Amino acid sequence: MTDKFDLIIIGGGPGGYVCAIRAAQLGLKTACVESRGTLGGTCLNVGCIPSKSLLNLSENFHKVKKNYFEQGIEVSDVKLNMEKMMKNKDKSVQILTKGIEFLFKKNKVTYLRGKGVIFSPTSVVVYDQGKKTSYETKNIVIATGSAPASLPGIEIDEKNIISSTAALSLNSVPKSLVVIGGGYIGLEMGSVWKRLGSEVTVIENLPFITPGMDREISNEFQKILVKQGIKFQLNSKVLSLENLKSGVKIEYQKNETSVKNDILADKALIAVGRKPYTEGLNLSKVGVKKDDKGRIKVNKKFQTDIKNIYAIGDVIDGPMLAHKAEEEGIAVAELLVGQSGHVNYDVIPGVIYTSPEVAYVGRSEEQLKKDGIVYKVGKFPFMANSRAKVNNETEGFVKILADSKSDRVLGVHIIGPHSGDMIAEMALAMEFGASSEDIARTCHAHPTHTEAIKEAALAVDKRPIHF
Ligand code: NAI
Numbered sequence: 001m002t003d004k005f006d007l008i009i010i011g012g013g014p015g016g017y018v019c020a021i022r023a024a025q026l027g028l029k030t031a032c033v034e035s036r037g038t039l040g041g042t043c044l045n046v047g048c049i050p051s052k053s054l055l056n057l058s059e060n061f062h063k064v065k066k067n068y069f070e071q072g073i074e075v076s077d078v079k080l081n082m083e084k085m086m087k088n089k090d091k092s093v094q095i096l097t098k099g100i101e102f103l104f105k106k107n108k109v110t111y112l113r114g115k116g117v118i119f120s121p122t123s124v125v126v127y128d129q130g131k132k133t134s135y136e137t138k139n140i141v142i143a144t145g146s147a148p149a150s151l152p153g154i155e156i157d158e159k160n161i162i163s164s165t166a167a168l169s170l171n172s173v174p175k176s177l178v179v180i181g182g183g184y185i186g187l188e189m190g191s192v193w194k195r196l197g198s199e200v201t202v203i204e205n206l207p208f209i210t211p212g213m214d215r216e217i218s219n220e221f222q223k224i225l226v227k228q229g230i231k232f233q234l235n236s237k238v239l240s241l242e243n244l245k246s247g248v249k250i251e252y253q254k255n256e257t258s259v260k261n262d263i264l265a266d267k268a269l270i271a272v273g274r275k276p277y278t279e280g281l282n283l284s285k286v287g288v289k290k291d292d293k294g295r296i297k298v299n300k301k302f303q304t305d306i307k308n309i310y311a312i313g314d315v316i317d318g319p320m321l322a323h324k325a326e327e328e329g330i331a332v333a334e335l336l337v338g339q340s341g342h343v344n345y346d347v348i349p350g351v352i353y354t355s356p357e358v359a360y361v362g363r364s365e366e367q368l369k370k371d372g373i374v375y376k377v378g379k380f381p382f383m384a385n386s387r388a389k390v391n392n393e394t395e396g397f398v399k400i401l402a403d404s405k406s407d408r409v410l411g412v413h414i415i416g417p418h419s420g421d422m423i424a425e426m427a428l429a430m431e432f433g434a435s436s437e438d439i440a441r442t443c444h445a446h447p448t449h450t451e452a453i454k455e456a457a458l459a460v461d462k463r464p465i466h467f
Helices: 014-025 041-046 048-071 082-107 184-196 215-227 322-336 365-370 386-390 419-431 436-440 451-460
Strands: 003-010 030-034 110-113 115-120 123-128 131-142 146-148 176-180 199-203 231-233 236-244 247-254 260-265 267-270 274-276 309-311 350-352 357-362 375-381 397-403 409-416
Touching: 003 014, 003 110, 003 115, 003 322, 014 030, 014 041, 014 082, 014 322, 041 048, 041 082, 048 082, 048 184, 082 110, 110 123, 115 131, 131 322, 176 184, 176 247, 176 260, 184 199, 184 215, 184 267, 184 350, 215 231, 215 357, 215 365, 215 397, 215 409, 247 267, 350 419, 357 419, 365 375, 365 409, 375 451, 386 451, 397 436, 397 451, 409 419, 409 451, 419 436, 419 451, 436 451
Parallel strands: 003 030, 003 131, 030 110, 131 309, 176 199, 176 267, 199 231
Antiparallel strands: 115 123, 123 131, 146 274, 236 247, 247 260, 350 357, 357 409, 375 397, 397 409
């Protein structure tokens, strides 16, 4: 035994590292174990951050190539330098992951490099390059995240059959890409490669994309993506993938029919969800139980069946989102020192960083109907927003759902320019229990995209000014 901690966190992703910093701020002697070699987890290394770099760069490339000419900016000889683009992305990732190491030092969090295994409720063993070290601890937080799910019998080789990890590091533009799964990853990565020149086809099991999202928004989203040239095979099940030397043959079938089709593509991206990652933690021996979906079972205070072992982020129930994991990390740290940390699961925003962005917070119309809540709807199109109009970004709309009786805002759904940033205002409004009237009476700067929010709030009461 070399050291004794108040808290050891296993996993240095957004849940784990944020939990570590907050715990250290609160005076706990804290260590964070990470096996990847860099901090930041999937999000910083092979997820949110590199994908946003490629989304931004590919959007700029596409705009210069296709849109600017019409708008009076004539650039000739626009070329894609994939190597530079990837290097730029890698540099951003490196700076940000190093930044967490700096934050650990600043907050006196001990960074334990290696694979953490729970030996007992009060000890963690760290394996690093053949070396084994044991650490004692009063509490453990499991924040080991998730890994890409695959389809039965299909092996992701990260060459022709790829997950998001390889899709973020291709060294040339595939002529054709089939994306299996029309969710967050599929549509973000599909957009990147479409803009860089691939023929992209999305095969989705359900009759619509982005399940869980407000259906009106999801339908509009699909229409916009179709206009961008992405093809969709909805309501279709992938039967098999054959790894050919030159690419992949994807066999699929329309649900409720027996008609089989196949597509040949250079690459197939599997984006059918992610599964909690708990491998090698020794959970069953220690007595930490999982549910039938492989998620660690926790109570409202994030405690597992073993009361000093906690779990947060993608390994437990709830949306697999970095910011949800961060909130849980902070809540656990605060609970450990007797404070009343909590997470408001009703107000967790979600954003898809396509162009335009899609963002939401709170409940969809479908959920409100299911919950038997009577609601009012206010909508406002970006077509009628002056800033969107001058920027030639008029697709999409803002939709506010408010309780019919109390006028309390229950959900906000936006498809349109900058919606990923604009949704923060709505999350704040909902945290404060705002009514649509509160939003409608809040002065919004002119000319900004945020005026569409004010107008949608006015539309809840059928009194928008500009539409
Ligand atoms: P997802 O759950 O968003 O979408 C998976 C899609 O695959 C669903 O539409 C589902 O119906 C479909 N599907 C499942 N099995 C299928 C099959 N056999 N054939 C065809 N379609 C099938 O999962 P995704 O996109 O893999 O993302 C994983 C997680 O990562 C999500 O939970 C998401 O929250 C998170 N993420 C978040 C991002 C963001 O916040 N912008 C970006 C990327 C990922």
